[in-house]
Amino acid sequence: EAGVVQSPRYKIIEKKQPVAFWCNPISGHNTLYWYRQNLGQGPELLIRYENEEAVDDSQLPKDRFSAERLKGVDSTLKIQPAELGDSAVYLCASSLVFGYEQYFGPGTRLTVT
């Protein structure tokens, strides 16, 4: 069984540039999560999808971040424009049902210069 796939694995951009991350969850997993993890911290939930519906985006900085999950499968997370403080690892996870075991992708390490 393939795991959660994310791309790119690394991204370096200059501030004020846009950036997008892509996630393909495990087949059949209805719940998809985007997290941001800063060094020395636990993952911070940005947005959670149940199928194609964003059911919790309370921690998503909506002035510059956006996300979508078309057809309830793949998802993209976008930042526009990026700021220096956005440098972090962006993790995508999926689970069969919300609240149960989450399977994480390898993450995208973003560096904003």
Add this chain to the structure above:
Amino acid sequence: EDKVVQSPLSLVVHEGDTVTLNCSYEVTNFRSLLWYKQEKKAPTFLFMLTSSGIEKKSGRLSSILDKKELFSILNITATQTGDSAVYLCAVLYNFNKFYFGSGTKLNVKP
């Protein structure tokens, strides 16, 4: 304010030692607590706990939840260098909220 606190922040032990990691929480409408191991990349699932006093065990790792005192412990016996990682706990609460602690960084020396 809801919170999840892990202790210690970091720990250095030698192979063969036993370690106990702690996760305490103060949240509304607690549902479950999960433990994850994070090496250099993504967190991997260890245990999910919902009931007090029932130990979950997998090899040298075990965990238990105390819902009265609002904490969970993760025990690792006979530690090995491969146990070196950050151990994260996460709490599901308030019906639809999910919050990770900052983790305990474990370093097992040969």
